[in-house]
Amino acid sequence: MRTETLIEKENKEIAKQYKELLRISYQNLNAEDKKLIRLAFDTAVDAHKNQRRKSGEAYVFHPIAVAKIVASEIGLDATSIASALLHDVVEDTDYTLDDIERMFGETIARIVDGLTKIAHLKKDMNISQQAENFRKMLLTLHDDVRVIIIKIADRYHNMLTMDAMPEHKQVKMASETLYIYAPLAHRIGLYNIKTELEDLSLKYTEPEVYRDIQEKIEHTKEEQQRYIDDFSDVIRDSLDKEGLKYTVKGRMKSTYSIRKKMLSQNVRFDEIYDKFAIRIIYESDDQNEKFLAWKIYSIVTDHFTPNPIRLRDWISSPKSTGYEALHITVMGPEGRWVEVQIRSERMHEIAEKGYAAHFKYKHGEQKEQGIEEWLNRLQEALESSNGNAVDFVEEFKLNLYSKEIFVFTPRGDLKSLPKDSTPLDFAFNIHTEVGMRTRGAKVNGKLVPLSTTLQSGDQVEIITSDSAKPSQSWLDYATTARARAKIRSSLREEKKLIANDGKEILRRKLKSQKITLNEDVVNKMVVYFKLQTSLDLFYRVGLGAIDNQKIKEFASSYNNAFISFFKNKIRRKAIPENIDREEITSKYDLLVFGKEEEKLGYILSKCCTPIPGDDVFGFLSVNEGIKVHKKNCPNAISLQSNYAYRIIQAKWIDSSQEVFTSEIKLSGIDNLGLLNEITEIISDNMHVNMKNLNFSTDGGTFTGTISVVVKNQSILKKLIQNLKQIGGIEKVIRL
Numbered sequence: 001m002r003t004e005t006l007i008e009k010e011n012k013e014i015a016k017q018y019k020e021l022l023r024i025s026y027q028n029l030n031a032e033d034k035k036l037i038r039l040a041f042d043t044a045v046d047a048h049k050n051q052r053r054k055s056g057e058a059y060v061f062h063p064i065a066v067a068k069i070v071a072s073e074i075g076l077d078a079t080s081i082a083s084a085l086l087h088d089v090v091e092d093t094d095y096t097l098d099d100i101e102r103m104f105g106e107t108i109a110r111i112v113d114g115l116t117k118i119a120h121l122k123k124d125m126n127i128s129q130q131a132e133n134f135r136k137m138l139l140t141l142h143d144d145v146r147v148i149i150i151k152i153a154d155r156y157h158n159m160l161t162m163d164a165m166p167e168h169k170q171v172k173m174a175s176e177t178l179y180i181y182a183p184l185a186h187r188i189g190l191y192n193i194k195t196e197l198e199d200l201s202l203k204y205t206e207p208e209v210y211r212d213i214q215e216k217i218e219h220t221k222e223e224q225q226r227y228i229d230d231f232s233d234v235i236r237d238s239l240d241k242e243g244l245k246y247t248v249k250g251r252m253k254s255t256y257s258i259r260k261k262m263l264s265q266n267v268r269f270d271e272i273y274d275k276f277a278i279r280i281i282y283e284s285d286d287q288n289e290k291f292l293a294w295k296i297y298s299i300v301t302d303h304f305t306p307n308p309i310r311l312r313d314w315i316s317s318p319k320s321t322g323y324e325a326l327h328i329t330v331m332g333p334e335g336r337w338v339e340v341q342i343r344s345e346r347m348h349e350i351a352e353k354g355y356a357a358h359f360k361y362k363h364g365e366q367k368e369q370g371i372e373e374w375l376n377r378l379q380e381a382l383e384s385s386n387g388n389a390v391d392f393v394e395e396f397k398l399n400l401y402s403k404e405i406f407v408f409t410p411r412g413d414l415k416s417l418p419k420d421s422t423p424l425d426f427a428f429n430i431h432t433e434v435g436m437r438t439r440g441a442k443v444n445g446k447l448v449p450l451s452t453t454l455q456s457g458d459q460v461e462i463i464t465s466d467s468a469k470p471s472q473s474w475l476d477y478a479t480t481a482r483a484r485a486k487i488r489s490s491l492r493e494e495k496k497l498i499a500n501d502g503k504e505i506l507r508r509k510l511k512s513q514k515i516t517l518n519e520d521v522v523n524k525m526v527v528y529f530k531l532q533t534s535l536d537l538f539y540r541v542g543l544g545a546i547d548n549q550k551i552k553e554f555a556s557s558y559n560n561a562f563i564s565f566f567k568n569k570i571r572r573k574a575i576p577e578n579i580d581r582e583e584i585t586s587k588y589d590l591l592v593f594g595k596e597e598e599k600l601g602y603i604l605s606k607c608c609t610p611i612p613g614d615d616v617f618g619f620l621s622v623n624e625g626i627k628v629h630k631k632n633c634p635n636a637i638s639l640q641s642n643y644a645y646r647i648i649q650a651k652w653i654d655s656s657q658e659v660f661t662s663e664i665k666l667s668g669i670d671n672l673g674l675l676n677e678i679t680e681i682i683s684d685n686m687h688v689n690m691k692n693l694n695f696s697t698d699g700g701t702f703t704g705t706i707s708v709v710v711k712n713q714s715i716l717k718k719l720i721q722n723l724k725q726i727g728g729i730e731k732v733i734r735l
């Protein structure tokens with residue numbers, strides 16, 4: 001009997017909640033809307049009937065609470081309210097998406113699907129996965145932006161009811177909320193919910209700090225009210241005289257933002273002087289709204305000195321979120337600066353409820369356009385999601401938090417851009433095509449570099465040209481996510497096109513070198529040219545950076561893969577630097593001159609006294625014949641520069657090793673091990689010098705000629721004999 005009573009009680013409460021939900025809805029609901037909500041409500045109650053939350057409460061109270069946030073605090077339409085009621089149905093119960101579509105139609109099914117997908121994203125993730133999570137979440141916006149709003153409401157309610165959860169989960173959820181949901185709520189213009197999310201997060205991440213600040217705020221409440229009363233007293237008469245209907249309220253800074261300020265300025269609570277702002281909310285019809293704002297402004301500043309650099313006119317230029325108000329900072333009572341926010345009731349509602357409230361004041365097509373514009377803006381952020389997810393979040397968060405600037409088009413239309421935007425950002429903001437064709441920019445009539453940082457109030461004109469296109473350097477000039485994404489993807493496209501051409505060019509050129517373009521060849525070329533990918537290779541060929549000459553060089557090294565190997569071997573056999581000087585002096589006893597290595601008469605110069613083995617050159621003197629100087633002789637430079645025509649090459653050689661050159665022709669089967677053996681034999685065993693080599697391969701066979709320098713016939717004979725011993729060598733002959 002007791003359980004029955006409890007259920008009865010619950011059912012009563014559920015019925016009460018339903019009436020409440022309809023009553024608090026911000027948008028007007030017609031009969032059809034109510035029918036839809038009723039069906040969604042009953043479906044949710046039925047679907048969740050066997051579920052309870054950790055707190056013991058029937059589960060359905062959660063989706064109802066989320067629907068109430070959506071209906072009242074955000075002020076969305078019946079479709080959104082129904083979707084909010086159903087947001088956990090597919091995720092947690094036996095109802096399928098098909099059931100939802102059949103019962104509620106395509107739109108609601110799509111929204112519920114989006115919400116289910118978000119719920120499916122893995123929960124245990126590191127920060128980059130969280131970022132990826134976030135990105136995917138945004139991607140669902142392709143379908144419907146209402147997904148994200150309901151998700152924020154869902155998160156908000158979860159944050160409000162986290163007490164029953166274990167502490168580590170609280171902290172995790174709170175961190176995620178700070179990292180992802182609060183910035184997102186801010187972007188969407190849900191300022192109140194953003195503040196709530198931040199304060200709730202602080203409550204769980206730093207409970208003591210949170211409690212401490214809360215207590216202090218409580219303590220200063222009286223003082224604050226007194227201050228506001230003092231302030232109102234001063235302006236009341238003047239406002240009343242104008243017949244204005246208004247309220248003056250204090251607006252305390254959020255706990256989170258006080259905490260942030262204490263940290264960033266390293267100050268105590270009582271050292272923060274601007275803990276609250278004063279809000280004047282006035283009644284007005286459409287026509288007089290702006291006029292009255294400035295009238296109040298003028299009354300306030302008549303009585304209190306304004307700080308001229310702290311005037312923010314969000315009425316003439318609403319924020320991209322739709323926020324409108326006039327903010328001024330004045331020297332208030334007690335000689336303290338205080339911010340005064342002047343808003344009409346309509347503006348106040350928009351500020352409190354966010355963009356959705358905007359739609360209430362717009363009708364039909366305008367209403368739809370409003371939603372569409374908003375969707376487009378979020379879409380732009382989404383399009384920058386090519387790169388890595390963390391970058392994307394960072395970039396996105398930067399855009400979220402950076403202050404906006406306002407600039408004008410040549411026709412005087414106002415555009416809002418993030419702070420630090422450049423003309424290039426402006427161009428891409430106007431239209432992708434304008435961005436892509438940008439050749440230059442004029443700011444306030446003057447030609448400026450594309451890297452110029454725009455300031456609020458600038459009039460910006462983009463000069464376009466059909467032949468202009470994005471270049472790599474544009475990435476240094478563009479700061480907005482949108483522009484950078486467009487430039488990047490254009491550069492990638494361009495690269496792909498060039499690479500496609502490059503691949504064909506390469507195929508042709510290799511063919512003329514008798515090489516077929518295949519994966520192996522491509523891989524070898526990537527390594528040869530020290531590149532990363534085949535795309536890089538084709539791109540460089542397409543650009544001409546890898547030209548015919550370089551391809552030929554590769555071809556010959558590929559055709560004679562062993563030659564470089566061969567040459568390295570020989571180079572390694574060269575006389576090392578640190579060889580014994582004594583030995584050189586005794587061995588290199590004969591000085592020869594010129595290319596022909598002729599033996600001529602000479603004298604060693606006295607200025608540098610060269611000894612055998614030194615690097616030397618000959619100088620044809622008028623009276624003394626050839627004089628030999630060291631190459632590093634102090635006189636050498638002057639001689640070489642003034643009498644270059646009298647310089648003759650000179651070189652020490654070993655007179656016991658006079659040699660002759662001979663050519664050997666080899667042929668056989670092409671393999672790398674074979675060549676190793678040839679190397680061993682020629683340079684290790686025979687003390688033979690190699691002057692020239694020429695090898696070519698053809699279908700697994702090779703032929704080659706080697707010019708060798710040997711001391712006598714017998715060594716040459718022995719060399720040929722030894723080479724013939726190598727397996728694979730077919731023929732060795734002396735030419």
Ligand code: MN
Binds near residue numbers: 062154
């Ligand atoms: Mn939920």
